[in-house]
Amino acid sequence: MTKKTPNISESEWEIMHVLWEKSPRTASEVISSIQEKTDWKPKTIRTLLDRLTQKKVVGVNKDQRVYTFYPLYSQEECQRAEAHSFINRIYGGALKSMLVQFIQEDSLSEDDIKELRSILDKNPKEKGTKK
Structure with a gap:
């Protein structure tokens, strides 16, 4: 749904x-x-x-x-929709471009990068990849 x-x-x-x-x-x-x-x-x-x-x-x-x-909507649902809208408007839908910009501008701390890396490792999007 x-x-x-x-x-x-x-x-x-x-x-x-x-x-x-x-x-x-x-x-x-x-x-x-x-x-x-x-x-x-x-x-x-x-x-x-x-x-x-x-x-x-x-x-x-x-x-x-x-x-x-x-x-009628959870905070998470609205935040997710707003994030998608922002990425589409500002970065043409390219999440990677946004992340690269934040990382290159030192907007993310080492801890942030470790946490992001951990999240990416837990949620592989590649087809056929199981962890």
Whole structure:
């Protein structure tokens, strides 16, 4: 079962982080949590919640007197979709190009490189290779 993850704007990511942290939440709880970190107006936050609901990224429980909101996608699903989108936009879909750039610019520490090497060794993509 693969569902296409909708694009989420930078502002919408803020809302999603609040919902992934704890849900379901009322609009007031989302507003309160967001306003601890930003100077956004309640109307702006409600608009973002509405957009996420329309995109079917956030669900709404209407069974109670006060509606509650909850994520329909896991944080991992959204991060994976965003990573693929980034690699396609910036590197023409070539993950190798991105990794080479990070490694050549010393953006990765020796520990990062060891961890990456370990991950690559555990997950061979070559056909016929079994480890």
